[in-house]
């Protein structure tokens with residue numbers, strides 16, 4: 001499946017489709033209420049990817065001080081490996097830099113090989129482990145320092 005891809009702000013009208021995407025992908029546990037709270041929070045930034053009138057993915061960050069923390073990222077299974085997550089992360093990094101962030105961090109399941117490959121390629125490195133963070137799995141804490149530097153931005157395309 002191809003088609004024009006648009007990256008834009010995540011709007012309250014996208015929440016229903018985002019919850020449906022989480023359910024169909026079997027990934028994520030956010031209710032509509034959580035999405036609405038996140039969109040309303042001043043320190044959060046959310047983007048969606050739209051293609052052919054459908055939601056192909058979404059991602060968000062929380063920006064606190066110099067730290068941008070990825071809170072959620074999901075791409076529709078049939079739209080993966082098309083660079084969409086990378087484009088969403090690029091949009092979030094640019095918006096986070098505008099808000100004064102200098103570093104990017106997130107937690108990822110130790111067994112989530114796709115996400116770890118994505119983040120590793122972008123230059124996020126493990127700095128710690130939260131044992132049992134997901135109950136059945138550990139979380140790796142990943143960091144990228146100085147996200148405004150050209151080498152980091154170049155990895156985002």
Ligand SMILES: CC(C)(COP(=O)(O)OP(=O)(O)OC[C@H]1O[C@@H](n2cnc3c(N)ncnc32)[C@H](O)[C@@H]1OP(=O)(O)O)[C@@H](O)C(=O)NCCC(=O)NCCS
Pocket residue numbers: 027073074075076079080081082083084085086087106107108109112113114115117118119121
């Ligand atoms: C992880 C995820 C967000 C990646 O989204 P995506 O749009 O497919 O990622 P991209 O197309 O931008 O991938 C960029 C690069 O990351 C790496 N990568 C991504 N998925 C990969 C996979 N399944 N296996 C190996 N490498 C992978 C590759 O280097 C890829 O480049 P390439 O396709 O040219 O080889 C997607 O698989 C997903 O939604 N997974 C379920 C939710 C999830 O894990 N979210 C992250 C929580 S921390």
